Amino acid sequence: MLTLREALADAEKRGVALGHFNISNIEGLHGVWNAARALKLPVVIGVSEGERDFIGVRQCVALIKSLREGENYPIFLNADHSYSVERVKEAIDAGFDAVIFDGAELPLAENISKTRDCVSHARACGREVLVEGELGYIGKSSKLLDTLPEGAAQNAESFTSPEEAARFVKETGVDLLAPAVGNIHGMLKHSKDPHLDISRIKAIREAAGVPLVLHGGSGTPDEDFVAAIKAGMPLVHISTELRVAFRDALKLALQEDPEEVVPYKIMRGAVSAIEAATTARLKLFNSLL
Numbered sequence: 621m622l623t624l625r626e627a628l629a630d631a632e633k634r635g636v637a638l639g640h641f642n643i644s645n646i647e648g649l650h651g652v653w654n655a656a657r658a659l660k661l662p663v664v665i666g667v668s669e670g671e672r673d674f675i676g677v678r679q680c681v682a683l684i685k686s687l688r689e690g691e692n693y694p695i696f697l698n699a700d701h702s703y704s705v706e707r708v709k710e711a712i713d714a715g716f717d718a719v720i721f722d723g724a725e726l727p728l729a730e731n732i733s734k735t736r737d738c739v740s741h742a743r744a745c746g747r748e749v750l751v752e753g754e755l756g757y758i759g760k761s762s763k764l765l766d767t768l769p770e771g772a773a774q775n776a777e778s779f780t781s782p783e784e785a786a787r788f789v790k791e792t793g794v795d796l797l798a799p800a801v802g803n804i805h806g807m808l809k810h811s812k813d814p815h816l817d818i819s820r821i822k823a824i825r826e827a828a829g830v831p832l833v834l835h836g837g838s839g840t841p842d843e844d845f846v847a848a849i850k851a852g853m854p855l856v857h858i859s860t861e862l863r864v865a866f867r868d869a870l871k872l873a874l875q876e877d878p879e880e881v882v883p884y885k886i887m888r889g890a891v892s893a894i895e896a897a898t899t900a901r902l903k904l905f906n907s908l909l
């Protein structure tokens with residue numbers, strides 16, 4: 621079976637991307653899993669600090685392991701956006717396949733030294749664990765937005781620079797880099813999210829020398845996804861779109877049958893809605909539309 625590093629290299633070579641989907645519960649996992657398996661595509665499950673606390677850090681590992689080993693299937697687990705070195709180390713020690721230290725809001729020197737610490741821990745753990753670093757602030761929450769997140773990079777001057785990206789990768793040794801290139805966490809309620817700076821993505825990919833990760837995928841215009849993936853982003857994160865699908869389907873189920881009390885019946889529609897949202901994104905990322 622392909623490792624995550626190999627799956628990413630293969631995707632980048634083919635100009636497609638792996639989907640990284642955040643989950644908060646077993647319904648989310650089943651929705652994403654059903655979609656990926658039906659399309660026979662490798663997939664990454666992401667859990668933020670809050671999401672993995674809700675499921676349980678070691679339980680996340682056990683769930684993904686059971687699917688991967690049960691069907692010899694390339695499904696991988698990422699500890700998404702950790703804001704302390706301790707939380708990164710906890711995930712590495714628990715058995716995650718990939719981790720992210722999110723030092724985007726820290727001064728550059730501190731971001732570099734803490735990310736480097738995470739890389740050293742990953743290299744010493746006896747397994748291959750990919751480490752991703754963050755450079756450039758794109759907001760923090762996967763939610764519906766009325767306006768762009770305060771402080772998020774929104775123009776060429778505040779986007780991640782190729783020079784800084786090169787320095788960051790060289791000094792930390794990260795395997796993957798998440799830049800700010802017009803992307804934002806969360807999605808605007810009343811319009812598509814801003815366009816991505818495709819030429820900046822190309823320049824950062826070239827300077828950094830490692831694959832780039834597109835965070836804040838929800839709400840991104842379709843044509844920007846395709847161009848960004850081809851420019852060097854073989855991994856795309858989607859969260860808010862799945863959260864909205866879950867919320868809407870759950871609301872509908874409760875409205876349609878207020879007497880129903882069986883959780884697995886109430887939740888069926890939510891699993892299907894997450895599956896449908898994931899399928900649409902996976903098809904786009906893999907030119908299957």
Ligand code: G3H
Nearest residue numbers: 762806835836838859860
């Ligand atoms: O790490 C998670 C993501 O970057 C998701 O962002 O909620 O805008 O899809 P999103």
Ligand code: ZN
Nearest residue numbers: 805835836857
């Ligand atoms: Zn993110």
